[in-house]
Amino acid sequence: MSLLSSSVSITCYKVSGEIQKPVLDTIYSGLARHTIQSIDDEPMEKTIGWTSFKNPYLPDFEGSSFVIGPYLVFSLRLDKKTIPANVIRKNVAVETAKQLNRSGRNYLSTNEKKTIKDQVTASLSRRIPATPNVYDLIWNMEGSRLWFFSNLKTANEALETMFLKSFNLTLIHLFPFTIADQVLGLSDPDRDRLVQLEPTKFSEA
């Protein structure tokens, strides 16, 4: 989801850990190492990597192009090939018939059936282009805060993994408990009280 869309969803994170200096060089190298690679013409079904906010289909991080004012702005791209189940079924049936014909038998073993299915899926994957999904992020380094422009669980999990792999920094997901515990500056006695809290009943029903 683009951060410039007319309607957006935001998931907030706190960035935990020390980034190696010089900071921009470290970020550039993390982005470059994990830039999205095209899987069109490849047998792979999906891939994940970083891409440029300004040009998500031709990633380029040269010249600190990911810096906008005090923020770092780039995107996570998830490319996935979706092969309709009916297409796989049809091609498996055709290949199965050919193999039975060749072997002169009237049945195939479980292993043979699996091999045919794997070969068909790989062959179709090579021919089908991947559908890209781009999710922008804004990283405020000064405040150690990051906004990710998606609430989708799969996209957020991919972000957390990729961020750790690329920059050796942990993203702490901010939700009611972690906001209270780590963002609001509560005193130690209040943080102790926080962990003891139990649900309130607003009704006698």
Next chain:
Amino acid sequence: MLDVAVSYNRYKFLGDEFLTWLWFVMEKQPEALRETDPELKSLDVGNRIVLENHRNHTKESITIKGDQAGLEEGTLALWKGALVTELNLVYKSGSHEWRFSVKGENLHLSGLKTPQTGPVENKEDMEGAVLEKVFLYEKALALIYNLYNLFIRLRLAPKWKNEVVPQIKNWILSQQSN
């Protein structure tokens, strides 16, 4: 520090209590909201409110939708023991308006619409547009974080049990007798 998955589930009720409290404050103590934004003009329930009631290991969910929807079913659900789990808000500050939904379990914002910004016609416009959007997103997030800060400090103080909960109970009861 508690494990993230454990704390997410163990304290999920905090976000739902926050949204329930927020609805009460918007209805009965709107002046208290100004503490979170001196320029605040209004903060109102928008076109969607979701409530959930967990009883005897079953979940009952009530969704009220529509721009002019009556919220009586909502307060009836509160009376039966439900909490607000999702709230669509219309936030007006200065001469601007924001609309968005907040989920209790994670306080994520979704469907966030900011005041109108200038068109992006070329790549040079883009950086200015990003900075303008960041400012506008920050304003909506700051509102929610400031409100949550207000809530959590009340929630941790004796005032919660002694004053706030009885006030919310009275409000819920008064809605049923109207």
